[in-house]
Amino acid sequence: MCMNITVIDKHSSNYLSNFHKENGFGFHINTLFDIPSPVNTEQTDVFIIDCSTARHPDFSLTRELRSHSRSGIILIGKKNNPDDLIVALEMGADEYLAQPVNYRELSARIRNLGRWSRMSLEHPDNTNAKTDTQVSHFDGWQLDLVRQVLKSPTGQLTKLPKNEFTLLTILLNNRNKLMTREALLNSLYHREWHPSDRTIDMLIGKLRKKLNDYQKETALINTVYGVGYIFAAQTDVVPNPTPAPLKT
The missing domain is CATH 3.40.50.2300 (Response regulator)
Structure with missing residues (x-):
């Protein structure tokens, strides 16, 4: 097409x-x-x-x-x-x-x-729409992996920009693993990381703001200073309860 x-x-x-x-x-x-x-x-x-x-x-x-x-x-x-x-x-x-x-x-x-x-x-932001999708659940949050919509424990919906959505899915797929800035930058932008490059730190900051992730004791995204980040949430990926074929 x-x-x-x-x-x-x-x-x-x-x-x-x-x-x-x-x-x-x-x-x-x-x-x-x-x-x-x-x-x-x-x-x-x-x-x-x-x-x-x-x-x-x-x-x-x-x-x-x-x-x-x-x-x-x-x-x-x-x-x-x-x-x-x-x-x-x-x-x-x-x-x-x-x-x-x-x-x-x-x-x-x-x-x-x-x-x-x-x-x-x-797939617009319509929670009543039927779609053949998957939703990742973690610590009361839900991430719609097709619509790229983050749902808070209180039900608030946030449409994530592509780079923030991609970074969050990488962290979800590598939960409890140390992800270096170099690995994250390469996965997102296919380029090498340099010590002066703050791109990943800036995106992590945006995700933390959307996740209200400021309490060090209960942080979902943990910083390993000088190295990278660990996503500490426990997650499950489950099918949407009302699947339907995607439009083509």
Whole structure:
């Protein structure tokens, strides 16, 4: 199935023009010069925000787009700056790439995000909807593994961004095991970890906030200083009691 890509090139850089011309990846690509209003997520699987010629990435575009859309977001910046990466993730981007962009890598990341985006759109946050899904239960919490929705012990629902959801599922699947920052970063972003890289720590902080995980004695996510993290909750994965076939 052809994926729909929207490139937002507010600075008219045309940096991705070759990606358009040499596009043998099976994408339908549309270029805009600002965020569309209203944002039509049904027609876009992945947004690419091209800030490759700007002095600094326009993170406000990322934040505004994320506030309206669940589609995947890739931000392309001018420099490979760790601070820009962290801010981009905090503002809601799923990926941050810097020049020069490898088109094969960009294509792979688009396809990965597109699959998550379509799954999210096909299964909206409706707890009464029937779906062939699994739910992970831990310490009174529930994580819907298809809708990427976290349910608190009091019933509050939170839609997790892709990177936070993926990190939580990795921790759940490796509960009571020490997961190094290097292993987590490689699993999430397929890149090497450096001592100055705070990406994983930032995502862990966001998960702790959503899990209200601040009490050291009862913490679900335990820090092993200088090494990584251990997810200490006891979990079970059980089928949804009212399964139905997924839409195709």
